[in-house]
Each structure stands twice: as C-alpha cells, then as structure tokens.
Amino acid sequence: MGISAPSFFQLGYYWEAKIFLVSVRLDVYTPLATGGDWGMTAEALAASIKTDPAFTERLLDALVVIGVVVCKEGRYRNTPVTSDFLVKTSPFYMGELMLLQDAEWEAWGHLEEIVRSGKPQVAGNLFMNRPDLAQMTLKVLYRMGQRMAPSLVEKIDLSSYHSFLDVGGGAGTFSIAFCKKYPALQATLFDLPQTLEYTQKYIIQEKGDASCNLEGRIHLIGGNFNTDPLPGEHDVVFLSDILHYQTYAENQALFHKLYKATNPGGMVVVKDMFVGEEQPGWNAIFSIHMMVYSEKGRCFKGSEVTAWLKQAGFCEICEVERNTVLVARKM
Ligand SMILES: C[S@@+](CC[C@H](N)C(=O)[O-])C[C@H]1O[C@@H](n2cnc3c(N)ncnc32)[C@H](O)[C@@H]1O
Structure with a gap:
C-alpha cells in the first residue's frame, strides 16, 4: 500500500x-x-550551555x-527517555x-554523487583510519551490547563448550557476556591491534565479580582477519557486526577461516544486520549508511550468509533471531 499522503509530505x-x-x-x-x-x-539553560537565550528558547520549543x-x-x-539516554550522568547515556x-x-x-557514480567517497573504514570515531563507535556498541547481549546469551546454549573465539570482538561485549554466563569458558578476542587498546579498558572496567x-x-590477539590466519581452534566461533563492513568476496573468504578455526562438533554464531528476503526492512536503510560511510560495506541477505556458511562446510544452519543471528555447526 505504501506511505500515506501526510507521511509522504513529511519525508523531505x-x-x-x-x-x-x-x-x-x-x-x-x-x-536540564x-x-x-x-x-x-x-x-537559565542558555547561560549554562553558553548559547543565545532567545534562539535557545526557539530550539527548546522545537x-x-x-x-x-x-x-x-x-x-x-x-522526558523519561531523554533522562535515560541523553543525560551524561545516566548509566544508559547514548549521546555518542x-x-x-x-x-x-x-x-x-554526497549521497547523490555516490549513487550516480557507484564510487565510494570514503577510504577503508573508521576502525582502520579514524581512531576518534572508532573509539566512539566502540563505546556505542558496548552500551548497546550491554542491553542486548544478555538476551542473546540466553538464546544460545554454550554449556557443553569450553573455548570461544570472538572475531573482530571490539569492546568485548559478547566475550564478556558469555564468560559471565559460563564460568569455565575461555575466550580469545581477535581484533586490530589499535582496537585492542580499547578492548583492554572495557574488560578491566567490567571486571565485576572477582570470581x-x-x-x-x-x-x-591482534591481527587482520582478511590477511592473517585466525588463531587456534575453538568450540565456538563468534562473529558480530563484521560482515556489513566488507565485500561479498572478503566475507566468503572469511567464512573459510571461521570453519578452520572451529573444532569438529563446534558451532559458529553470526550476528549482523541482514536485509530481509521478502521485505528489505530497516536494514536496507542501514545499508545506505554503509554506502555513504564506508568504502565497501553493505548489508547482506541471510540467504547470502547461509551460502557462505555452506560453501565453507558448516551445516545445521538455523536462524536464532530474525534477520540478525544465524548459528551453524561443524561436523
Ligand atoms: C562494528 S565493530 C563490531 C565489534 C563487536 N564484534 C560487536 O559486535 O560489538 C567491528 C570490529 O571489527 C574490527 N575489525 C574491522 N576490520 C577488521 C579486520 N580486518 N581485522 C580484524 N578486526 C577488524 C574493528 O576493529 C571492530 O572492533
């Protein structure tokens, strides 16, 4: 049916x-x-944030x-929502x-030029060449992960596994969450050396219960998952929010490395923002963000990820969260 006329006129x-x-x-x-x-x-607000009082009033009214x-x-x-997410002293602050x-x-x-030319305007990705934005992104991912990791941990049973490889693990949100749930689990987090400097801080900060x-x-372990081998073999290999920074071919090759890094009988968990098979869903909008803000990123369909998993040798592929999480096994 598409959009209503009132919403249509709001779009621009x-x-x-x-x-x-x-x-x-x-x-x-x-x-405030x-x-x-x-x-x-x-x-009073204008005095506090050093802005023009009359224009501040207009901003507040808007x-x-x-x-x-x-x-x-x-x-x-x-409002209750801004109190939670936009007041800097709140534990849930998401201003970054x-x-x-x-x-x-x-x-x-530059979106029009990008779409016309088919050429990206950004080199690499922010984790490679924008340490300021990378640090902010990791902070945001860490805070978001704190909200969603506990529910993911409940959906994936790792009770019979001992070792966990977090590929491109970032701030360590998921390694931390799984290690907290499974006290015998040993995790290896593989990421770019420049990211690991921050990872260390998040792990120290999350120390929590000494046990x-x-x-x-x-x-x-520092390294580049496109050019270096992944370290060792593990019962569980975990990949979260990596695929949408990469090309089809890079992801295809990465899945072969994931397979090699998984022990027989082990499991791979892939979390990302998949474009829906029948209706694209909001992730199709996020895919435009990757077009604008990365050299080669895009969102893929779950069926493309399933094909990479199968080509690499994984089986028993199953969707744990709609358009978000797939798990598969290595026989
Ligand atoms: C979007 S973050 C995801 C972090 C984490 N997995 C999560 O879900 O919160 C992407 C991570 O991949 C890492 N990364 C990007 N390219 C990489 C590469 N070629 N080799 C290793 N790590 C890489 C970045 O440093 C960053 O930590």
Whole structure:
C-alpha cells in the first residue's frame, strides 16, 4: 500500500533530525536534568550551555514538538527517555550514537554523487583510519551490547563448550557476556591491534565479580582477519557486526577461516544486520549508511550468509533471531 499522503509530505524534512542532533551536540539534556521536576527556563539553560537565550528558547520549543523535551509554564524538562539516554550522568547515556550520526552529516550530502557514480567517497573504514570515531563507535556498541547481549546469551546454549573465539570482538561485549554466563569458558578476542587498546579498558572496567576473572579468561590477539590466519581452534566461533563492513568476496573468504578455526562438533554464531528476503526492512536503510560511510560495506541477505556458511562446510544452519543471528555447526 505504501506511505500515506501526510507521511509522504513529511519525508523531505530532515530539519527535525538536525535540530535533535544539534541539541545533543550542545548537551541540552544534562543541565536540564539539574532542574528536576520543576525544569529550567530557556534563559537559565542558555547561560549554562553558553548559547543565545532567545534562539535557545526557539530550539527548546522545537524539541518539545519533536517530543524529547516537555514544557510547562515556560520551564523545560527532559522526558523519561531523554533522562535515560541523553543525560551524561545516566548509566544508559547514548549521546555518542547521535554524535556519530552528526559526524556523518557532511558525508550524507554526497549521497547523490555516490549513487550516480557507484564510487565510494570514503577510504577503508573508521576502525582502520579514524581512531576518534572508532573509539566512539566502540563505546556505542558496548552500551548497546550491554542491553542486548544478555538476551542473546540466553538464546544460545554454550554449556557443553569450553573455548570461544570472538572475531573482530571490539569492546568485548559478547566475550564478556558469555564468560559471565559460563564460568569455565575461555575466550580469545581477535581484533586490530589499535582496537585492542580499547578492548583492554572495557574488560578491566567490567571486571565485576572477582570470581569471573575476565582478565584471565579473555585473551586478546591482534591481527587482520582478511590477511592473517585466525588463531587456534575453538568450540565456538563468534562473529558480530563484521560482515556489513566488507565485500561479498572478503566475507566468503572469511567464512573459510571461521570453519578452520572451529573444532569438529563446534558451532559458529553470526550476528549482523541482514536485509530481509521478502521485505528489505530497516536494514536496507542501514545499508545506505554503509554506502555513504564506508568504502565497501553493505548489508547482506541471510540467504547470502547461509551460502557462505555452506560453501565453507558448516551445516545445521538455523536462524536464532530474525534477520540478525544465524548459528551453524561443524561436523
Ligand atoms: C562494528 S565493530 C563490531 C565489534 C563487536 N564484534 C560487536 O559486535 O560489538 C567491528 C570490529 O571489527 C574490527 N575489525 C574491522 N576490520 C577488521 C579486520 N580486518 N581485522 C580484524 N578486526 C577488524 C574493528 O576493529 C571492530 O572492533
């Protein structure tokens, strides 16, 4: 049936996105939180974030329309959602995600040229050549992973396995989550040496219960999974959010390495953002983001991943989460 007429006429208005992103850049929400239930006047907020008072009031009114701030009798305050995700003292702060989206603003301005020419405008990917953005991305992935890793861990039974290889493991979110659930599990996290500097910090930060001994159980190995062999053989090989940075051919080759790194009887777990088979779903929009913001990334279909798994030798392929997680076995 497609889009309704009112929604259709809203489509071109990217204004709201920029208003919102600028509000995060200005960090409107942290000072607003200090106003508590009473909130804060636009003037007081402007003094706190060093902006023009009249224009700050207009910005706040627009944020009320967007639904991220509420206003009563000239005083503005956060909604429950902005209190959780955009106040810097909140344990769930996700402002870096919006800062990353804002950092991509210029690149999105080239979308037409990219589509016309078929040529990317970015060299490599941010993990290779943008340490500032890589660090921010890892922080965002870590926070998102903290929200979703516990439910994934519950869906995949590793109770009969002892060793776990996290390929491109990033901040270590999933190694940490699985090691916490399975105290006998030993993990190896393989990633670029520059990323491992951050990984170490996240593992130390997550130490938690001393009996977990995460530092002693998550072994970090530096390397490039496209050009280096993967280390050792493991009962479980885990790959999360790697495929959409790579070409078809690179992924195809990587699956052969994953197979080699899996013990007979072991399991591979692949998590990514797959484009739906019948309806593309939101991941098709994310695939445009990869077109704009990486040299060769894109989202693949689950059927393409299934083909790579089979070509590599894996069997008993099964979807654990729709368009997100596939598991398979090595006989
Ligand atoms: C999107 S992050 C995913 C991190 C983690 N797996 C997760 O799901 O939270 C991609 C990770 O792949 C790593 N990476 C990218 N290219 C790589 C390569 N060629 N060899 C090894 N690691 C790579 C990056 O350093 C980064 O940690």
